[in-house]
Amino acid sequence: MSGRTASLATLAGIVLLLPLALQNNYYYEVAIQVGLNAIVCVGLNLLIGYAGQISLGHAGFFGLGAYGSAILTARYGWPPLAALASATAGVAVLAYLIGRPILRLRGHYLAMATLGMGIIISIVIATEDRLTGGPDGMPVPALAAFGAALSGERVWYWVVGATLLAAVWLALNLVDSPHGRALRALHGSEVGAEVTGIDSARHKVKVFVISAVYAALAGSLTAHYAGFVTPAKVTFFHSIELVTMVVFGGMASTFGAVVGAAVLTVLPQALTVFKEYEMVVFGAVMMLTMIFMPRGLVPTLALTLSGRRLPR
Template identity: 45%
Template sequence: MRKHLGPTYVPVLIVAASIVLVSLLPLTNFQVRMATLLFIFSVVVLGKNLLMGYAGQISLGHGAFFGLGGYVVAVGAARYGLSPWLLTAGSLPIAGIVAWIIGRPILKLRGYHLAMATLAFGSIFAMFLTNAVDLTGGPDGLALDMASVRLFGMTSRWSWYWVCGLVLVVVMYLLASVLDSPTGREMRAIHDSETAAGVLGIDVAKAKLHAFVISAIFATLAGCCFVMFDRYITPHSAGILRSIEFVTMTVVGGLGSPIGSIVGAAIFVVLPQFLTVFHEYEQAILGLILIVILVLLPKGIVPSIAARLRPRRA
C-alpha cells in the first residue's frame, strides 16, 4: 500500500509547492487573474481526466455542469439574496444527483454514441439558459453582486488566488485518493477493456457512473468558483464550445496525467494572451499550434515528454 501511495500523491505536492513559489513572484494583477483562472479550469480538467484518462469514457457535456455551478450561485445570490458560499455547498449534491440521473442511461452507450448523448445534454442545458430570460438573464447573462473576499488583509485578487489554489490542491488530493482506492483500480481496468473488467467481476456500469458523477461535481465546483471570481456568467460558459475546450485541454495535456491536466489548462488560459497581437488570426494560430502539439506529442504533452525522457534515464 505504501509503495503505491508515494507516486500517486506526488503531483499534489508539486502543485502545492508551485502555487506557493509563484506567489513569491512580483506578479501584476493581470497575471494573478490568469493564474486564478488556470486553477479554476484545472479543477474541471482533472475531473475530465478521471473520466477520460482513467475510466476511458468520453463526455462532451461537462460545460453544462460548469454552467450549472455558476448559475446556481449567480441566480440564488442575484435573484434571492442567498449566500454564494452556501449555494456552492448546495450545488455540489445537486450536480451529483443530476449526473447520476442522466449517467445511468447514457453510460450504457459506448464510443461516439456516448459522446453524442452527452453533447445533446449540454446543448439542451445551454438552450435552457439562453431562453429562460427571467431566471438566467438570457443571452446577456447574469451579474453576481457579492462582497469582496479579503484574506488576511490581502487584495481581492490575491485572496481569490489562494482560495482557488487551495481548491485545486484539495481536488488533486481527492483525485489521488480515488485513484489509490479499489474504485480507481476498477476505473483503470475498464479503460483497458470493459469486457475483461466484467469478466474479472468488476461492476462496469457502477464504476463508470462513479467516474461520471465525481467529474461532474468537480466541474460544478469550478463553475461556482468561476462566477464568484469573475462576478459574471453567460450561457457561453455552459455551451458546447466550452465542453469541447475542456476535452481539448485534457487531451493536449495528456490523458491519465494529473500534471498534464494543469498543463493542458495552461495552454488554453495563457497561450491566447500571447496571440492577441495577431488579432483576427488568433484562433487559427492557436488551432495550428494545437495540431502541431498533437502530431509531435500524440499522447499529450506530459506523458509524451515523460516517455521520451525515460529511455535516456535508463
C-alpha cells in the same frame, strides 16, 4: 506512494511560489483562470483519461454550478456558501440521474448523449431569462463567508490554488484506489473488467458524478469570482475546449490535465502579439503538438525525461 506525494508537493510548491512572478492583477487573473479550468479538467480527466468515457457536455455541469450559485444568491438571497454547496449537490444528483441511463451507451453514442445534454442545459439557461438574465447574463454577489466578502485577485488566487490542490490530491487518491483500478480495467476492456467481477455501470456512474461535481464546483467559484455569468461558458464550444485541454495535456495523467489547462488558458493571452494571425498560430501549435506528441504533453515529456521508449 512516494511518487504521488512528491508530485503533489511539486504542484504545491508551484502554487506557493508563483505569486513571486505575478507582477500585477492581470497576471493573477490569468493564474486564477488556469486554476479554475484545471479543476474542471482534473475531474474530466478521471472520466475521459482513466475510465475511457467521453463527455461533450461538461460545460453544462459547469454552467449549472455557475448559474445555480448565481440564481440562489442573487434572486433568492441565499448565503453564497450554502448556494455553492447546494448547486454542487444538485448537479451531483442530476449527473447521477442522467448518468444511469446514458452510461449504458458507448463510444459515439455516449458522446452524442452527453452532447445533447449539454446543449439542452445551454438552451434552457439562455431562454429562461427571468431567472438567468438570458443571453446577456446576470450579476452574481461576491463569495462571502463568516461575515467577510472575498474580493480581489490576490485573495482569490489562494482560494483557487487551495481548491486545485485539494482537487488534485483527491483525484490522485482516487486513481490509486480499488475504484481507480477498476476504472482503468474498464478502459482496457469493459467485457474483461466485468468478467473479473467489476460492476462496470456502478463505477462509470460514480466517476461521471465525481467529474460533474468538479465542473460544478469550478463553475460556482467562477461565477462568484467574476461577479457576472453569461451563457458563453455553457456552450458546446466550451465543452470541446475542456476536452481539448485534457487531451492536449495528456490523458490518464492528472498533472497532464493541469498542464493542459494551463497551456491552453495562457496561450491565447500570449498569442495576442500576432494580432489577426492569432488563431492561425494557435491552430498550428495544437496540430504540431498532437502530431509529435500524440499521447499529450505530460506523458510524452515524462517518458522522454525518464529515457524510456513509448510502450506499445
